[in-house]
Amino acid sequence: MSDRTLVIDTATAACSVALFAADGTLIGDAHDVVGRGHAEKLVPMIAGLPDGGRATRILVDVGPGSFTGIRVGIAAARGLALGWGAGVRGYSSLALVAIDRFLDAPDASPFAVVLEGGHGEVFVQRFTNQPDFAALDDVVSLTPDAAMARLGTLGVVGNGVAALRDLPADRQGPALLPRAARAPMLPLAYRDLPPVPFYGRAPDAKLPGQR
Numbered sequence: 001m002s003d004r005t006l007v008i009d010t011a012t013a014a015c016s017v018a019l020f021a022a023d024g025t026l027i028g029d030a031h032d033v034v035g036r037g038h039a040e041k042l043v044p045m046i047a048g049l050p051d052g053g054r055a056t057r058i059l060v061d062v063g064p065g066s067f068t069g070i071r072v073g074i075a076a077a078r079g080l081a082l083g084w085g086a087g088v089r090g091y092s093s094l095a096l097v098a099i100d101r102f103l104d105a106p107d108a109s110p111f112a113v114v115l116e117g118g119h120g121e122v123f124v125q126r127f128t129n130q131p132d133f134a135a136l137d138d139v140v141s142l143t144p145d146a147a148m149a150r151l152g153t154l155g156v157v158g159n160g161v162a163a164l165r166d167l168p169a170d171r172q173g174p175a176l177l178p179r180a181a182r183a184p185m186l187p188l189a190y191r192d193l194p195p196v197p198f199y200g201r202a203p204d205a206k207l208p209g210q211r
Helices: 038-047 067-084 093-104 144-151 180-185
Strands: 004-009 014-021 026-033 057-063 087-092 111-116 122-128 140-142 155-157
Touching (some): 004 038, 004 067, 014 038, 014 180, 026 038, 026 180, 038 067, 057 067, 057 093, 067 087, 087 093, 093 111, 093 122, 093 180, 111 144, 122 144, 140 144
Parallel strands (some): 057 087
Antiparallel strands (some): 014 026, 111 122, 122 140
């Protein structure tokens, strides 16, 4: 089997998989906003990819997001890697949403990604792509009011936008969720995290390996 990468993303309301060739060509993908039930949905989605999604490398969303969803994705990645003899690395849900936005709107820099969190809070992180893609700070979990204060005048994307009730319409971007087909576009440093859960709850909201 040629060198391939399988991407698994179940950290949020989306259940998303993609299979890539060694040269980065997309071989197949599936994406569905399921809300819950990732465990039941994920295996059939992978099986529906060419060659059952078999790969020599697996990328998985390590969070933050849904506690259960993160665990489902990482468990699947580790299990498949063991069976296939594949390597496993991770990436952040917020970084993937950020690269998705930059690919569609490169002039939007800088902006913030806001994703739904738990206990009435949202996950927040700011990004730029000038001169290169980079996170401007660490992930934090905040109440909507605290998030508004942190955002300043930045535009916002992600499914947490709806929680920011006082956010002006001209700063409201699309309610994006992580999409597996975008993961290989992340710079290497952002898709080379340890495949361990990052739940993102304050005060320990710092990604492994990030400054």
